[in-house]
Amino acid sequence: MLVADLMTSQLRCLKETDCLADAVAAMQELFIRHVPVLDADGRLAGIVTQRDLLALEHKKDAGTALREVMRTDVVTVAPDTPLRTAAETMIFHKYGCLPVVADGELVGIITETDFLKLAIFPLAPRRAG
Template sequence: MFVADLMTSQLRCLKETDSLADAVAAMQELFIRHIPVLDADGRLAGLVTQRDVLALEHKKDPGTPLRDIMRSDVATVAPDTPLRTAAETMIFHKYGCLPVVAAGNLVGIITETDFLKLAIFPIAPRREG
């Protein structure tokens, strides 16, 4: 199985110019813990996590642009990355998610929750043909 088999492709992304308050609102509204941040060209620029937001919520102005607080050194995987490789990367580096990038474009995200769902609700392998 590959990352493409498990990743979430319906993403809620924000822009670098969106604010910390926008990130908080999106996380609360959608019950998510990771939000990819896109640059003006629509490419992955960084990531804002719930942990980041909680650490900054009372230290930063809610209007602070995400470009000032996002993580920009984000590890990514490709859709054809084996699930085991993605899981090992997440475990060894203690990442809660990995954005999925193909040809320079963000196409999905794989999270710890996706792996938990797989453990509880296994999916049938794809059939060729």
């Protein structure tokens, strides 16, 4: 199985110019813990996580731009990356998610929750044809 088989492809992304309050609102509205941040050209610039927001809660103003606080050292995977490779990367580095990038464009995200869902609700076999 590949990352493309499990990743979430309908993403809620924010822009570098959006603020911490926007990230909090997106996470609460959609019950998510990771929000990719895009640059002006629509390319992945960083990521903001729920853990990051909790750490910044009393240190930064809610109007602080995401470009000032997002993680920019983001490890990504391709859609054709084997699931085992993605899982090992997440486990060994303690990442909660990996953005999925193809040809420089963000196409999805794979999270710990995706792997948990796979363990509980295995994917149905694909039909040929």
